[in-house]
Structures are given as C-alpha cells and as structure tokens.
Amino acid sequence: MSGTESPVLAVLCGDRRPPDMEPIERAATVRYARADELPDALRGADALFVYDFLSRAVPGAWHAADRLRWLHIASAGVDPVMFPELRDSDVVLTNSRGVFDSAIAEYVLGVVIAFAKDFAGSLRLQQQRAWRHRETERVAGTSALVVGTGPIGRAIARLLGAVGMRVTGAGRRARDGDPDFGRVVASEDLTRHLPDFDVVVAVAPLTEQTRGMFDARAFAAMRPGARFVNVGRGELVVTEDLVSALRGGHLSGAALDVFEQEPLPPESPLWAMENVLVSAHMSGDFVGWRNALVEVFADNFARWCGGRPLRNVVDKRLGYVPSTP
Structure with missing residues (x-):
C-alpha cells in the first residue's frame, strides 16, 4: 500500500476477536465482522484478515469487495477462500504458513x-x-x-x-x-x-x-x-x-x-x-497459537503498509505457497 490515507481493514472473526490487535488498530480503520456482517465490512475495505479461518463466509460476501487488494487467512490451508472469483482477481492472497x-x-x-x-x-x-x-x-x-x-x-x-x-x-x-x-x-x-x-x-x-x-x-x-x-x-x-x-x-x-x-x-x-x-482439529493448536497467528499477520500488515514484499504469498493456481527447498 502507498499514500498517507489510513487503510481500511476488515476482519472476519466470528464471536472471538483476535488478540494483540492494538498496534494495527492505531494504523488502520478496523472493522470486525461476523459472517453475516462481512458484506458491510468489505465495502470500501482495502484488506481482509480472515481470522476465523474455518468460516466459509468469504465467497458469499465477495460481491461487496469493491476495493480489496489483499486477503490474509490465519491458517496454512487456503481452501475456505479459494473460489473462482478470488482466483481470477488481482487480490493478493497470503497465509499463515510456519505457525503450526x-x-x-x-x-x-x-x-x-x-x-x-x-x-x-x-x-x-x-x-x-x-x-x-x-x-x-x-x-x-x-x-x-x-x-x-x-x-x-x-x-x-x-x-x-x-x-x-x-x-x-x-x-x-x-x-x-x-x-x-x-x-x-x-x-x-x-x-x-x-x-x-x-x-x-x-x-x-x-x-x-x-x-x-x-x-x-x-x-x-x-x-x-x-x-x-x-x-x-x-x-x-x-x-x-x-x-x-x-x-x-x-x-x-x-x-x-x-x-x-x-x-x-x-x-x-x-x-x-x-x-x-x-482429535478435534487441534494438532497444531499449542498454547499461544492465536497470538502467533496475529504476529504473522501484523508482520505482513507492516510490509503491506510500507510497500514491501509480502511473506507467504499463495500461488492461486496451485492453492498453496510454492516451496523452494
């Protein structure tokens, strides 16, 4: 992102808001939204943080994404947001690879x-x-x-x-x-x-x-x-x-x-x-994992605001971040 205008960030979070968001709230206009509120939050938003990474709400709200340039999901898997309209758009997709x-x-x-x-x-x-x-x-x-x-x-x-x-x-x-x-x-x-x-x-x-x-x-x-x-x-x-x-x-x-x-x-x-x-989809959920997810997003948010390359950019044709061992 460039310019001096404060960015608008939509956060899909369900009933649980992500922790440690205060620095981001000082740098952006943050709109927290449950699934039914996501269309309103997306209108005019520059970025979307899908903190509720199990939610399937994004495809149904995509029609309201009139200014979106970047979507970050708080998981390694991106299948909940990998739908044709996103794949064919110019919106950059990043994930939380490395946390789990x-x-x-x-x-x-x-x-x-x-x-x-x-x-x-x-x-x-x-x-x-x-x-x-x-x-x-x-x-x-x-x-x-x-x-x-x-x-x-x-x-x-x-x-x-x-x-x-x-x-x-x-x-x-x-x-x-x-x-x-x-x-x-x-x-x-x-x-x-x-x-x-x-x-x-x-x-x-x-x-x-x-x-x-x-x-x-x-x-x-x-x-x-x-x-x-x-x-x-x-x-x-x-x-x-x-x-x-x-x-x-x-x-x-x-x-x-x-x-x-x-x-x-x-x-x-x-x-x-x-x-x-x-086990109940918890193999990666260690004590403090929610804070770690926000740390990854916060790092990418700072990069995005500063116009620097983002980490964990997903190849939307493949559906994951390509590995280069």
Missing part, C-alpha cells in the same frame, strides 16, 4: 509412538486395574511416507527421522537428494508407492487434485497392517473407504485430526473404534 509446523510434527510423532507402544491399550487395562504384560513395537527402522512436502511435511520428516524412521516424501515432482526427505516420489504415482510404508501421513493441501486422494483404491494399496495419519484436510479422505479398511483389518490403525464433516458426527463409527485416535 513444529506443533503438528510433534502430534504426528506422538501418535506414531502411541500406536507402537499401545498407550491406548495400557490406559484401558489401567482403568480395569488389570496387570497384563505385553510386547510392543520398535519405531526405529520402520518406514513412513509423508504426503505433502511443504513446511509442515518437512517438520514431520525431521522429527520422524530423528527417532530412526526411514522417511520418504510424496509431492508434485519426484526427485532425489531432498534435504529433509532424501527421496520424494510423485503424488500422481501414490498407489504404486503406498505398499512400501508402515505409516502414511497425509498433510497435503486441499486442491482439486488432492480431494479424495485417499479412497478405497489407495487404502487397498497400503501395506497390510499399516497405519494412517491425517493432519492435512478431512476432504483428502473418503471416510467410508477408510472405515471399511479399518473394519476389514487391512489397516491396523488411524490417527485423525481432521474430517470431511466437522465436528465429527456422534453417529460416526470412528468414535468407537479401538484402533482409531480422534
């Missing part, structure tokens, strides 16, 4: 170890006051395929590698010598490579190419007894096909933080499966 990398990687490492050491079984036996000796698995020496080679996938690869797992990535382009994965296979060849791994971690962005990529064919291709972890997007998975693979015993377990429908409906069979770990 380490926390999600820790979650993935945690569930991998929890399955291998059967922590859930130990808890059930403890609740029964039952002393039952069992043998558990080693993690070191097992193999993992991380589907998605952006910063979150790379953080996952580093942590899994640190405990002795052999980690491979799956991304747009096959290559060797990657600094974090070593080897990256092409996602378009996913089913050919799935039989080679003990654990498959889904962290790919949601695009038309990745929607439903984990279906009956993909699960059937996985190694018998393999485990599946989804920390990407629920829509990457055809849930019925995953349930069938778990019920049939082809997969030995799944850790799921995201779902096709959220909240996960009470009638979902996933709740009652002893070989499934369910």
Whole structure:
C-alpha cells in the first residue's frame, strides 16, 4: 500500500476477536465482522484478515469487495477462500504458513509412538486395574511416507527421522537428494508407492487434485497392517473407504485430526473404534497459537503498509505457497 490515507481493514472473526490487535488498530480503520456482517465490512475495505479461518463466509460476501487488494487467512490451508472469483482477481492472497509446523510434527510423532507402544491399550487395562504384560513395537527402522512436502511435511520428516524412521516424501515432482526427505516420489504415482510404508501421513493441501486422494483404491494399496495419519484436510479422505479398511483389518490403525464433516458426527463409527485416535482439529493448536497467528499477520500488515514484499504469498493456481527447498 502507498499514500498517507489510513487503510481500511476488515476482519472476519466470528464471536472471538483476535488478540494483540492494538498496534494495527492505531494504523488502520478496523472493522470486525461476523459472517453475516462481512458484506458491510468489505465495502470500501482495502484488506481482509480472515481470522476465523474455518468460516466459509468469504465467497458469499465477495460481491461487496469493491476495493480489496489483499486477503490474509490465519491458517496454512487456503481452501475456505479459494473460489473462482478470488482466483481470477488481482487480490493478493497470503497465509499463515510456519505457525503450526513444529506443533503438528510433534502430534504426528506422538501418535506414531502411541500406536507402537499401545498407550491406548495400557490406559484401558489401567482403568480395569488389570496387570497384563505385553510386547510392543520398535519405531526405529520402520518406514513412513509423508504426503505433502511443504513446511509442515518437512517438520514431520525431521522429527520422524530423528527417532530412526526411514522417511520418504510424496509431492508434485519426484526427485532425489531432498534435504529433509532424501527421496520424494510423485503424488500422481501414490498407489504404486503406498505398499512400501508402515505409516502414511497425509498433510497435503486441499486442491482439486488432492480431494479424495485417499479412497478405497489407495487404502487397498497400503501395506497390510499399516497405519494412517491425517493432519492435512478431512476432504483428502473418503471416510467410508477408510472405515471399511479399518473394519476389514487391512489397516491396523488411524490417527485423525481432521474430517470431511466437522465436528465429527456422534453417529460416526470412528468414535468407537479401538484402533482409531480422534482429535478435534487441534494438532497444531499449542498454547499461544492465536497470538502467533496475529504476529504473522501484523508482520505482513507492516510490509503491506510500507510497500514491501509480502511473506507467504499463495500461488492461486496451485492453492498453496510454492516451496523452494
């Protein structure tokens, strides 16, 4: 942005306003809005901060965006705002890449170890006051395929590698010598490579190419007894096909933080499966994550006001920020 006029910033925030906004409020006219108020907030606004990153309100309010030049979403995934009118516009889109990398990687490492050491079984036996000796698995020496080679996938690869797992990535382009994965296979060849791994971690962005990529064919291709972890997007998975693979015993377990429908409906069979770990879309939500999201936006806001290049600019054709390892 240039000039001396104070910018107008619309903030989609639901019932919870973002913290630490005082410096931005001193530099801009800030309009906080719930979903139904967003059209009014967008009229004459120069920028939009989608703090309520799960909201689907932006496409329906887009007709009122008569002056918008920049949209920032407080998440790594941009699918809630990736609609044709935005994609075809000159509005710059940025995301909050980098905030959740380490926390999600820790979650993935945690569930991998929890399955291998059967922590859930130990808890059930403890609740029964039952002393039952069992043998558990080693993690070191097992193999993992991380589907998605952006910063979150790379953080996952580093942590899994640190405990002795052999980690491979799956991304747009096959290559060797990657600094974090070593080897990256092409996602378009996913089913050919799935039989080679003990654990498959889904962290790919949601695009038309990745929607439903984990279906009956993909699960059937996985190694018998393999485990599946989804920390990407629920829509990457055809849930019925995953349930069938778990019920049939082809997969030995799944850790799921995201779902096709959220909240996960009470009638979902996933709740009652002893070989499934369910968490409420929280794998990246560490203490202080909301403040961290505002810090990323505030940095970009200062850049935008000063006419400097923005960080985390999304390629709207791809649907994510291109990685350059």
